[in-house]
Amino acid sequence: MEREKKYIPSGLAGTYMRRIAESDPFVREIQDEPSALRLYMDTCTKCGVCAQECPVYYGQPDKRMHPVERSRQVLRLYKKYTTFWGRFWNAIFPKPDFEDNDAELFAERMYECLTCRRCAAFCPVGIDHSVISRVGRSLVDLMGLTPPSLAQGTHNSFETGNLEGASVEAFLDAIQFIEEELKEETGRDIAIPLDREGAEIFFLPPSGDVLVYAENLMGMAKIFHAIGADWTMSSRAFDGSNFGFTTGNNFSMKYENKHYIDACEKLGCKLMVMGECGHAYRVMKFMASEGRWWGALPFDITSGFEYTAQLIRTGKLKLDPDKNLDPVTYHDACQFAAGCGIVEEPREILKAACADYREMPDGGYTQWCCGGGGGLSALRSVRAFRMEVSGKKKAEQMRETDAKIVSTSCLQCRTQLKEIARHHKMPLQITGVHEMINNAIVLE
Amino acid sequence: MNGFEFFVLYRLPYLAVPFYLIMLSVRIWVWMRFYNPALKLLPRARGSVYGVWKQQYRPTIHIFPGPRLQSTEWKRAIKGFVFFAGLYKRDKILWLGSWSLHLGLLLIIVAHVRVILPLDLDLICLRVALIGSGLMTVSGTYLLLRRIIIQRVREITDFRDYLAEVILLSFSATAFLVMLDGGVSSETLRHYVSGILMNTVEVIEVPHMFVWHMLAAQLLLIVIPFSHLLHLGGIFLSREFLGTSDTFAGEFGSGLKDRRD
Numbered sequence: 254m255e256r257e258k259k260y261i262p263s264g265l266a267g268t269y270m271r272r273i274a275e276s277d278p279f280v281r282e283i284q285d286e287p288s289a290l291r292l293y294m295d296t297c298t299k300c301g302v303c304a305q306e307c308p309v310y311y312g313q314p315d316k317r318m319h320p321v322e323r324s325r326q327v328l329r330l331y332k333k334y335t336t337f338w339g340r341f342w343n344a345i346f347p348k349p350d351f352e353d354n355d356a357e358l359f360a361e362r363m364y365e366c367l368t369c370r371r372c373a374a375f376c377p378v379g380i381d382h383s384v385i386s387r388v389g390r391s392l393v394d395l396m397g398l399t400p401p402s403l404a405q406g407t408h409n410s411f412e413t414g415n416l417e418g419a420s421v422e423a424f425l426d427a428i429q430f431i432e433e434e435l436k437e438e439t440g441r442d443i444a445i446p447l448d449r450e451g452a453e454i455f456f457l458p459p460s461g462d463v464l465v466y467a468e469n470l471m472g473m474a475k476i477f478h479a480i481g482a483d484w485t486m487s488s489r490a491f492d493g494s495n496f497g498f499t500t501g502n503n504f505s506m507k508y509e510n511k512h513y514i515d516a517c518e519k520l521g522c523k524l525m526v527m528g529e530c531g532h533a534y535r536v537m538k539f540m541a542s543e544g545r546w547w548g549a550l551p552f553d554i555t556s557g558f559e560y561t562a563q564l565i566r567t568g569k570l571k572l573d574p575d576k577n578l579d580p581v582t583y584h585d586a587c588q589f590a591a592g593c594g595i596v597e598e599p600r601e602i603l604k605a606a607c608a609d610y611r612e613m614p615d616g617g618y619t620q621w622c623c624g625g626g627g628g629l630s631a632l633r634s635v636r637a638f639r640m641e642v643s644g645k646k647k648a649e650q651m652r653e654t655d656a657k658i659v660s661t662s663c664l665q666c667r668t669q670l671k672e673i674a675r676h677h678k679m680p681l682q683i684t685g686v687h688e689m690i691n692n693a694i695v696l697e
Numbered sequence: 698m699n700g701f702e703f704f705v706l707y708r709l710p711y712l713a714v715p716f717y718l719i720m721l722s723v724r725i726w727v728w729m730r731f732y733n734p735a736l737k738l739l740p741r742a743r744g745s746v747y748g749v750w751k752q753q754y755r756p757t758i759h760i761f762p763g764p765r766l767q768s769t770e771w772k773r774a775i776k777g778f779v780f781f782a783g784l785y786k787r788d789k790i791l792w793l794g795s796w797s798l799h800l801g802l803l804l805i806i807v808a809h810v811r812v813i814l815p816l817d818l819d820l821i822c823l824r825v826a827l828i829g830s831g832l833m834t835v836s837g838t839y840l841l842l843r844r845i846i847i848q849r850v851r852e853i854t855d856f857r858d859y860l861a862e863v864i865l866l867s868f869s870a871t872a873f874l875v876m877l878d879g880g881v882s883s884e885t886l887r888h889y890v891s892g893i894l895m896n897t898v899e900v901i902e903v904p905h906m907f908v909w910h911m912l913a914a915q916l917l918l919i920v921i922p923f924s925h926l927l928h929l930g931g932i933f934l935s936r937e938f939l940g941t942s943d944t945f946a947g948e949f950g951s952g953l954k955d956r957r958d
Contacts, residue, residue: 289758289938292728296931299858300795301850302787316852325853373760374944377784377795378928379935384758539762594763594950618761618949 290388293380294328297321303372303382308622309365312642320372320382323362326352327389360398363389367629367643368499369587369622386627390501399500403628407496407505414512415460415492424463424491431467435474439696443478445470448520449485455517455552456484458528460492461664468684469529472691476561479696480569484526490516493533494664499628510541517552525554529662529685531588531595539593557687558589558662562598565605571695577607579682581689582656584613584647584670585620586663594618599662599686606693607658614650621646623661625669639669640676648677658682660689698900705912706889707898713915720922721930728934759940763951770942777945778932786947794843798836804829805872811883812890819883827876833869841866861924864916871910878904 303320304310310318330350332339351359366386373381393399399407409418428445435443446452454477462469477484490513497505510533517525527534538554541547564570583603589595596617604610615621624644629635640648651659651673659674659681661667667683674681698706776782781799785792808826811818841862844850875881885901892899921927936942943949 289935292931292934292938295724295728296925296928296935298925298928299844299850299853300791301847301853302784302791304849304853305788310849314849319849319853321853370760373939374949375783375787376944377781378932379939379944381758381760381939539759591760592762594761596950618943 289381289384290327290331293382293385294324294331296378297324297380298378300377302375302377303380306371306375306619308367308369308371308624308646309643311621312624312645317362318365318642320366323366323389324382324385326359326362327385327392330392356396356398359389360393360396360400363393364400364627364629364632364635365638365643367587367622367624367626369626370591371587371619371622374591374619383627387501390499391503392501394500394502399502400628400632400634402631402633403496403500406631407500407502407509410492410494410496410509410512411505414490416494416496417460417464417492419460419464421488424460424488427463427467428486431463431470431474434467435471438471439475441478441696443474445474446485447488450519451521452483452485453523454482454484455513455520455522455525456486456528456557457490457493457513457517457525457533458486458557459494459530459533459664461494462528462685463491466664466667466685466688468688468691469686472685472687472689472694473526473528473557473561475691475694475696476564476570476687479571479694480564485520485522487513487516487520493527493537494530495532495536496628498532498536506536507541507546510536511547513537514541514547514550518550523552525552526560527554527556529557529664529687531586531592531663534595535588535592556589556593556595556598558595558598558602561687561690562601565601570605570690571697572606572690572693573695574606574608574693576693577658577689578609579657580609580611580655581607581658581660582611582613582651582654583616583686584623584651584659584661584666585616585618586661586666587620587622587626589662590618590620595662599660602686603660603689606689611654611656613659614653621650623647623666623669624673625665628665630665630669630672636672640673644669644673648673648679651679651681652677656681658684658689660684660686662686702908703898705908705915706901707893709912709915710893713918717918717921724922724927725930728931758938761941761943761950765941765951769951773942773946773948774936776948777936777942781945783945783947791843794836794839797832798840801829801831801833801836801869805833805869812886817883819880822883823876823880826872826880830869830872830876834866834873837862837866837869857920857924861920861926864913864920865926868910868913868917871906871913874906875904875910878906881907 299321304314307318307320310320312318316322333343333348333350334340350356363386366383368383368386370381370383373379373383390399406416410416412418428447432443432445435441456473456477458470458473493513495506495509497503497507497509513525525537527537534556538556542550542554561570565572581603583599585596589599600610613620622643623630624639624642624647629639629643647670651670657680659670661670661683662685667685670683673679674683781792781796784795804825808822808829811822844854844858844862881903885903888899889901917926936945
């Protein structure tokens with residue numbers, strides 16, 4: 254239905270189109286998503302610049318890790334099933350779908366791409382291999398070979414509205430605990446309002462910021478308290494993340510997103526402020542909203558970074574950088590930097606909240622991925638790959654900054670960076686950006 | 698004139714040129730297709746094929762979204778497409794090789810306008826073609842050697858890529874040799890082209906190398922739709938996919954300066 258809604262017109266013409274539409278979901282999946290797939294592979298000059306810039310190829314410079322080679326695995330399926338000559342030759346000389354006839358190897362390879370889009374930033378002809386990897390992942394998903402932890406997270410999100418599959422009771426307990434912490438720390442009653450209809454702002458952090466790394470949520474609660482904002486969270490939709498985007502499953506991606514759109518609409522909020530999850534923000538702001546997946550939305554969308562940076566610019570927040578004396582650097586999460594163009598705001602926040610801010614080498618729009626991008630940091634099974642191959646460059650960069658704190662804007666990056674620091678024996682503290690605000694904010 | 702020369706000069710163009718045009722159209726069709734290509738045939742499908750294609754929303758692909766001034770977007774597009782600024786910032790040697798190759802190709806194409814202009818531009822055009830073909834030959838040789846020597850390039854290169862580059866190099870090298878041999882006058886070329894257009898064999902006096910140049914040029918037309926040389930057209934569509942010229946210009950995001958503007 255979703256596909257029909259997107260591409261096939263209504264009425265008689267639509268009836269005709271539906272009749273001749275491809276029935277095999279596997280083939281449809283390759284055909285459907287990007288005309289970019291074919292364009293990219295036709296226009297690739299094979300100059301090798303993408304490999305030069307790829308964190309994975311940097312960690313292990315061999316053919317298997319080459320972005321072009323990975324994309325070729327998807328393209329051969331495309332050619333085989335959707336082009337005349339591909340079908341023709343396959344009828345005469347049948348070939349297996351996958352290299353070595355191994356679907357699991359194919360799946361493994363699709364999850365060796367971090368989907369960080371650094372290749373796209375530097376490719377002389379503008380090829381984005383992450384798009385092709387995502388098509389590959391959608392095929393992997395159709396075959397039921399998505400890594401179990403990602404598949405479970407997607408399932409949980411779909412069923413319960415949050416990755417962890419946490420119950421409403423667990424969420425309420427966590428909120429109560431955070432309120433108690435805030436009281437203990439500040440001596441003030443800083444409430445985290447829930448399900449308040451008619452509130453101005455709907456705040457949507459990733460569930461990890463509620464259940465695991467509460468400091469980000471505490472920081473945000475303090476900000477709202479300091480400016481006297483009229484805000485709320487939802488006890489039904491408290492996870493602003495999106496694993497469907499990662500697994501290439503468009504259906505999941507859209508419906509995970511629908512959870513919190515419904516919640517925000519139901520509460521009648523005018524502004525959705527999203528927390529530190531680049532996947533969710535990109536899907537919400539640049540796909541669901543701009544693409545009108547669910548029609549025109551009756552509320553605006555902004556990220557916590559844009560929201561807080563604006564408050565700092567306008568002098569509405571008082572911060573004491575001396576509360577964060579240790580040298581701090583910032584790791585740009587790929588989805589926020591390349592996917593959402595949010596680069597300056599987290600820096601503005603950190604510079605205002607920290608006494609000693611240092612730039613990470615190559616930081617900004619064309620940052621190097623932490624090595625856990627594209628959902629990899631959730632996969633224990635590829636830990637060695639993440640530490641020694643995909644995370645190699647980031648480990649070198651973190652060492653180079655000489656910082657004691659690495660702040661980042663994404664829970665997945667945070668997990669990966671923590672593991673890198675531990676694995677490479679670097680005495681680093683990994684934090685969220687609003688965690689630094691949590692330390693530095695001055696409440697009057 | 699022997700049979701080979703006759704075939705190359707007077708028969709192959711009827712195969713190569715239509716083949717090139719048809720295959721290029723097919724390629725563009727494929728790039729612009731979406732789930733159901735037949736939709737584009739509908740007379741009221743929101744205007745042109747491009748119009749339909751343009752309306753497909755591709756947010757999964759847009760990169761560095763953000764507000765930009767129209768002037769910034771244009772400046773970046775020009776910097777990217779004319780000067781290959783993004784590549785220059787990343788790899789200066791590769792930039793030198795590829796930019797001079799494209800410049801050489803442009804000069805060669807420009808030199809051919811003398812065929813359709815009713816002016817006597819032979820002297821200047823022959824010099825432009827000499828410089829262009831020389832530049833293209835040198836840079837093409839570098840790019841081919843780079844493809845063979847550098848591991849990350851060699852390991853993704855297949856036979857078709859080598860073939861395309863060898864043909865391209867033959868095209869420029871033969872053009873260079875023709876120019877060294879004194880070139881071919883506009884008068885002769887007009888005579889030849891009008892003969893092809895009118896389907897009459899107009900015998901012309903040309904250097905022997907011209908036949909080889911024509912062979913290489915026509916082979917080039919045949920291989921372009923099947924090779925990475927196709928990026929000449931695809932690059933503009935890929936810019937549309939990415940939704941920005943940032944990547945081509947090597948300048949990213951809206952920037953604080955723009956925001957203040």
